[in-house]
Amino acid sequence: MSSTPPLSQGFGYGIVVGLGFAFAFGMILTTFVLKRYNYELQTSEMFSTAGRTVKSGLVASAVVSSWTWAATLLQSSAVAYQYGVSGPFWYASGATVQIILFATIAIELKRRAPNAHTFLEVIRARYGGVTHIVFMVFGIFTNILVTSMLLTGGSAVVTSLTGMPTAAACFLLPVGVVLYTMFGGIKATFLTDYAHTVVILIILLMFAFTAYATNENLGSPGKVFDLLVEASKRHPVEGNAGGSYLTMRSKEGAIFFVINIVGNFGTVFCDNGYYNKAIAASPVDALPGYIMGGLSWFAIPWLAATTMGLSALALESNPVFPTYPNRMAPADVTAGLVLPTAAVAMLGKGGAAAVLLLVFMAVTSAMSAELIAVSSIFTYDFYQTYFNPTASGKQLIYMSHTMVVGFAIAMAAWSTALHYIGISMGYLYLLMGVIISSAVLPATLTLMWSGQNWWAATLSPPLGFACSLTAWLVTAKKEGGELTVATTGANNPMLAGNVVALLSPLIFVPVLTFALGKQNYDWQSMKAIRKGDDHDLAAAANVDLERIPGEERRAIEAEVEEQAKLTKAARIARWLTAFLALALLVLWPMPMYGSGYVFSKKFFTGWVVVGILWMFCSAFCVGLYPLWEGRKTSTRTFKAIFGELMGRGMPSKQSMIVEGKGSDTPPEAVSEKVGKE
Numbered sequence: 001m002s003s004t005p006p007l008s009q010g011f012g013y014g015i016v017v018g019l020g021f022a023f024a025f026g027m028i029l030t031t032f033v034l035k036r037y038n039y040e041l042q043t044s045e046m047f048s049t050a051g052r053t054v055k056s057g058l059v060a061s062a063v064v065s066s067w068t069w070a071a072t073l074l075q076s077s078a079v080a081y082q083y084g085v086s087g088p089f090w091y092a093s094g095a096t097v098q099i100i101l102f103a104t105i106a107i108e109l110k111r112r113a114p115n116a117h118t119f120l121e122v123i124r125a126r127y128g129g130v131t132h133i134v135f136m137v138f139g140i141f142t143n144i145l146v147t148s149m150l151l152t153g154g155s156a157v158v159t160s161l162t163g164m165p166t167a168a169a170c171f172l173l174p175v176g177v178v179l180y181t182m183f184g185g186i187k188a189t190f191l192t193d194y195a196h197t198v199v200i201l202i203i204l205l206m207f208a209f210t211a212y213a214t215n216e217n218l219g220s221p222g223k224v225f226d227l228l229v230e231a232s233k234r235h236p237v238e239g240n241a242g243g244s245y246l247t248m249r250s251k252e253g254a255i256f257f258v259i260n261i262v263g264n265f266g267t268v269f270c271d272n273g274y275y276n277k278a279i280a281a282s283p284v285d286a287l288p289g290y291i292m293g294g295l296s297w298f299a300i301p302w303l304a305a306t307t308m309g310l311s312a313l314a315l316e317s318n319p320v321f322p323t324y325p326n327r328m329a330p331a332d333v334t335a336g337l338v339l340p341t342a343a344v345a346m347l348g349k350g351g352a353a354a355v356l357l358l359v360f361m362a363v364t365s366a367m368s369a370e371l372i373a374v375s376s377i378f379t380y381d382f383y384q385t386y387f388n389p390t391a392s393g394k395q396l397i398y399m400s401h402t403m404v405v406g407f408a409i410a411m412a413a414w415s416t417a418l419h420y421i422g423i424s425m426g427y428l429y430l431l432m433g434v435i436i437s438s439a440v441l442p443a444t445l446t447l448m449w450s451g452q453n454w455w456a457a458t459l460s461p462p463l464g465f466a467c468s469l470t471a472w473l474v475t476a477k478k479e480g481g482e483l484t485v486a487t488t489g490a491n492n493p494m495l496a497g498n499v500v501a502l503l504s505p506l507i508f509v510p511v512l513t514f515a516l517g518k519q520n521y522d523w524q525s526m527k528a529i530r531k532g533d534d535h536d537l538a539a540a541a542n543v544d545l546e547r548i549p550g551e552e553r554r555a556i557e558a559e560v561e562e563q564a565k566l567t568k569a570a571r572i573a574r575w576l577t578a579f580l581a582l583a584l585l586v587l588w589p590m591p592m593y594g595s596g597y598v599f600s601k602k603f604f605t606g607w608v609v610v611g612i613l614w615m616f617c618s619a620f621c622v623g624l625y626p627l628w629e630g631r632k633t634s635t636r637t638f639k640a641i642f643g644e645l646m647g648r649g650m651p652s653k654q655s656m657i658v659e660g661k662g663s664d665t666p667p668e669a670v671s672e673k674v675g676k677e
Contacts, residue, residue, distance in 0.1 A: 005163040006352040012162025020176020027180030037640045057626030059281045059289025064297045065193035066369035070153030074336030076301035080309020081338045083253035084245030088305035093584040094260035098268040099294035104573040106278035106286045108447040111566045113526040119275040120381045125525040131458040138439040142270040145432045151415035153425035154363035156335045170415045174408040189368040196365035221605040227314035241596035248592040255491045262498035263433030269440045273373035287569045296618035303611040312342035321345045334426035375403035427489045434497035438464025441505040450521040456512040464504040472497025
């Protein structure tokens with residue numbers, strides 16, 4: 001970026017602090033409304049699982065939101081700038097597959113452990129304390145890595161656009177998130193995720209139409225194509241077919257693709273945040289929610305990077321480009337500054353403000369998911385399991401709140417330290433698989449295979465971690481001659497470490513299982529996991545616990561019917577996820593990679609149009625569909641608010657039950673307070 005930021009520091013503080021508090025206030029108000037009119041008491045169960053009643057539309061928007069990190073927008077644009085059109089596709093397909101495959105795990109979790117709060121409880125139920133602690137370490141490592149990436153990437157953009165000190169950005173970005181997460185729990189994160197996702201989609205569509213329709217320097221896919229052809233001649237890309245930016249055949253792009261796939265398996269399958277969303281989804285909504293979310297998310301990095309990364313390449317020979325006449329510095333590219341630089345080149349201060357808003361939304365929505373993930377691990381897996389097995393609902397809520405604040409402060413300090421050491425978001429993005437991916441296979445098999453024994457589950461993650469660290473550092477030393485941030489952050493050492501991390505358990509798990517005897521697990525101890533005891537909170541609020549959503553006792557017939565639906569969903573999930581993974585990783589990209597096809601102008605125009613149409617489909621799935629799904633509850637709530645404002649008082653119990661028929665909030669969710677009218 002140029003030496004003078006396009007926006008003032010005051011503007012930066014206004015967005016980071018002002019908007020953060022505005023969201024916090026909005027969520028606190030929403031939580032109050034839900035409590036008063038929908039009778040959603042903030043119990044420990046409600047805080048961490050939303051009563052297990054969330055519909056598929058909100059699940060999809062929450063998946064999109066928590067998977068749209070700062071890295072999603074910034075790193076994808078950086079690889080587009082480095083490798084051309086292949087970069088955005090490799091980023092999108094290499095990180096969509098995990099979400100779609102996770103749908104299978106989500107269904108198995110609902111089937112095997114209907115009352116779990118975290119995936120670590122499931123591991124403890126099957127293997128006991130030692131394995132539980134091993135996976136707790138990997139789970140928290142995952143949350144630390146993801147939050148570090150959010151804050152380092154987000155703060156780098158805030159600093160480059162406004163000149164705000166990086167340390168201030170690291171500490172102020174989480175403030176609003178902490179407030180609304182504390183007041184609203186996971187339900188608040190679902191609702192803010194929805195709002196954030198809508199804003200992100202609108203801004204990205206605005207950028208796409210600016211670049212490909214209205215901008216005076218670009219203005220059409222054909223013009224962008226011509227400028228990319230010129231850019232390929234000026235500085236051809238080593239390892240790309242014909243040195244062109246307009247081909248899927250890219251050697252470095254393909255290496256990034258493998259690193260991307262491996263690392264993202266770790267951050268989905270070891271991140272308790274995704275299990276939290278699966279747990280919070282109502283049983284029949286988990287599968288459609290995750291499939292819709294995964295496919296909707298694909299368009300975000302694909303179109304964002306195809307627009308902004310390629311626009312940066314097309315405009316860097318133009319005086320409007322902030323670094324003109326020079327190219328962007330490699331350090332700025334890995335710090336994630338391609339997207340803001342392109343936005344400033346296209347739209348000036350307006351573009352800078354839009355990127356600031358975009359990054360703020362991406363960082364805060366994903367961070368709220370991480371805060372809930374860590375607070376539920378510490379509350380249920382650490383505090384309740386090892387310190388206070390008979391904890392009351394009030395104690396569990398207090399612990400959750402304490403951990404939300406504690407983790408946010410610790411991560412702000414840690415991310416500031418990373419900035420001063422010189423570790424960027426791009427470096428962390430490539431590194432994450434090396435550290436956590438060895439836990440993916442044993443964690444998955446805990447829910448998917450009854451044969452995996454204690455030794456395989458407990459020893460595979462640390463053994464895989466040792467192997468991946470060795471592979472990473474040895475390759476870096478051999479290729480670079482010394483161990484520095486630059487040599488360890490190069491593509492080949494990261495590739496070696498990531499692949500060894502994910503694949504080494506393929507050797508350790510079967511060897512340890514068959515050498516020391518299969519387990520033949522019967523799944524019963526997972527079903528024995530109990531919900532938190534919230535009777536004290538319900539008594540204090542003078543509410544019958546069974547009238548709170550998700551807390552009512554259910555007939556055995558209803559549970560049997562639910563299990564039958566989940567078994568059917570599990571079969572569908574396996575076939576559907578296998579097909580989609582094959583389509584996105586092999587059937588679509590590989591023929592274009594293998595043939596070394598260089599895009600024609602017509603093909604490039606079609607490529608862009610498909611991206612924009614896909615983004616509109618995403619906007620429908622995660623923007624409009626959740627509103628349609630929640631229409632009855634929304635209408636009933638607004639009627640109740642309007643009635644009370646007009647002096648008619650609260651609606652009667654009878655009217656609530658009549659209006660609740662067929663709605664998406666069960667009529668049982670009518671509180672004692674109403675009954676006492």
